[in-house]
Amino acid sequence: MEYWEHESALRGGVSSDKQQPLERQFELFSRASAVLRARDLGSIICDIKFSELENLEAFWGDYLSGALLEALKGVFITDSLRRAAGREGVRLLISVDQDDYEEGRRLLLDAQEQQAGCWAAVRS
Structure with missing residues (x-):
């Protein structure tokens, strides 16, 4: 808050x-x-590692659109939490660092290129 x-x-x-x-x-x-x-109520820090570029892109898209926030509200903002907060209410803030996203995207693209290179070498 x-x-x-x-x-x-x-x-x-x-x-x-x-x-x-x-x-x-x-x-x-x-x-x-x-x-x-x-x-x-504290903070929750999640370190999420993606093995597929498509999953990272979907996650980032959901973050940008607000769909990630809406999905996580259902997980973290429970009825008991609402009762505990009383009239003050509860707000959930989601923050994904763009630099982390871009670095993860770069790493996954590099991995895809390496994998494609391995497949090309196997086929030769």
């Missing part, structure tokens, strides 16, 4: 009754940190 989405929880859930300014700041910081930690 982005920081600005936490604003309402911080405004409603963080207060201090300390009179000394420094004590008040430390208490507010501590309570705000606790609120943010409680709301942090």
Whole structure:
């Protein structure tokens, strides 16, 4: 979740009754940190390796079109997660690095060319 989405929880859930300014700041910081930690559902990092160029291209196309996001929402955003999030809601963000895609594409193209070269040598 982005920081600005936490604003309402911080405004409603963080207060201090300390009179000394420094004590008040430390208490507010501590309570705000606790609120943010409680709301942090974390990140999932997947390292996906493709052995076929067609599969990589399909994956990239689904990512660009938003179909990947929609498919993964059904997997990760469960009813229990929605209940736990309450009125704040849950948002799923998918990020695929374009440089990684391009490098994977280059490697798969190189592998296809090598395989084609091997087949040509076998046929000779």
